Amino acid sequence: MTVRSFKLCGLLVLSVLGASAQTQVDTIWSARWVVTMDARRRVIENGAVAVRGDHIVDVGARADIDRQYRAAQRLDRPEAILAPGLVNTHTHAAMSLFRGIADDMNLQDWLRKVMFPAEAKNVDREFVRWGTRLAALEMALSGTTTYVDMYYFEDTVAEVTKQAGLRGMLGQTVIGFPAPDFKTPQASLAAAEQLFKQYANDPLIVPAVAPHAIYTVPNDILQATRALSNRYQKPLVIHLSETKTENDEALAERKMTPTAALESLGVLTGWTLAAHGVWLSDADMAILKRRDTGLAHNPSSNMKLASGVASVGKILGLGIAMGLGTDGVAGSNNDHNMFEEMDLAAKLQKVTTGDPRALPATQAFEMATITGARALRMDKLIGSFEKDKRADMIVVNIAAPHAVPMYSVYSQLVYALKGSDVTDVMVNGRTLVRDRRMLTLDAGAVLAKAAEYRERIKKSLAMK
Secondary structure, X not given: OOHHHHHHHHHHHHHHHHHHOOEEEEEEEEEEEEEOOOOOOOEEEEEEEEEXXXXXXXEEEHHHHHHHEEEEEEEEEEEEEEEEOEEEEEEOHXXXXXXXXXXXXXXXXXXHHHHHHHHHHHOOHHHHHXXXXXXXXXXXXXXXXXXXXXXXXXXXXXXXXXXXXXXXXXXXXXXXXXXXXOOOHHHHHHHHHHHHHHOOOOOOEEEEEEEOOOOOOOHHHHHHHHHHHHHHOOOEEEEEOOOHHHHHHHHHHHOOXXXXXXXXXXXXXXXXXXXEOOOOOHHHHHHHHHOOOEEEEOHHHHHHOOOOOOOHHHHHHOOOOEEEOOOOOOOXXXXXXXXXXHHHHHHHHHHHHOOOOOOOHHHHHHHHOHHHHHHOOOOOOOOOOOOOOEOOEEEEEOOOHHHOOOOOHHHHHHHHOOHHHEEEEEEOXXXXXXXXXXXXXXXXXXXXXXXXXXXXXXXXXXXX
């Protein structure tokens, strides 16, 4: 054997050994940019994420991932950003079927004159089923992989969410008057307990109890929701200080703010997520920080209902976890587009503080991912690309005219890109969207049913 042939043979052996040394994974997704949202906020050019089962095995440069792993399935997007799935920290999914039913009203009038009557006439289990399907379709196609819900027939919301493959923190509503699903708060509490048992250790569903607000739920029932959630170590979701009217009424009737009232009742002594937080005092914020209460900021809703502007910079500066939410789409907002919420959140803080440096793009994207996950107390599982976290990922196309040229990934994600730029979505290691096509829901059937409900709802409300 010549020296040359020996060298060639040796290279062949090394090549075979190298291939056999690769670790098998299920999936590798790669893209021009990988936005990790890890502790170092790494942005990896020509990066990749390796996935096995429901979790992330490794994140890094594509060359390194390809050298270490071989995958049964690959997705390569050279003109895209690969990012953690977006976390919608507050909505009412099934209300999608009421989209735009009443606009340009304040919250109290909208609730009492439109929504509560419309729900009484139309909401049943099938309404919730199809409304949640419509919301799931919209959320997945625009990059939301985890959402927090508060509505009726929440066991059906959970069923649909699992079928769609999304991740959800789903709260059974408890309210102080007859609701579409249960006529008494006690019956709603029993349903919440059943939800806790049914989804005690589910990989996608975190069950919650959701007292609507301090002004719609009696004190003893508020305390009962806290006792129930603490007994099962599950979250409590509630609206908090959304409007000046809510605050003024609490001060007049209780001589304390809504936050102080909840604290006095012991409602904040556990895993809590509070939506809105527009009218929080410094003392309120101190309570929420001490109780490790997460907050959901809903800029579109707060603007559209003229509810006010949350002090997002101050809240985040105190170390309180505040994520972003769309709220429901029946009039307080008209879509489930988290890209829009990031853009509006950043700009709203700038114009109201008079400081263009307020809530920069990086921080806004954090609110939609890792900070939102922390508000849910789920940041050990989701919100960033890190080894052993759940594989919740979105691919965002950057080849469209509005996406070029790009100088900053975060600037593009927050100020330029749209929900419609999302091409692929994975949740818990399962591909839900490929090439903008939902794989887990029949989009045609959902849209057709939404059209049917439009006629039914119009007739019920004698709308022309």
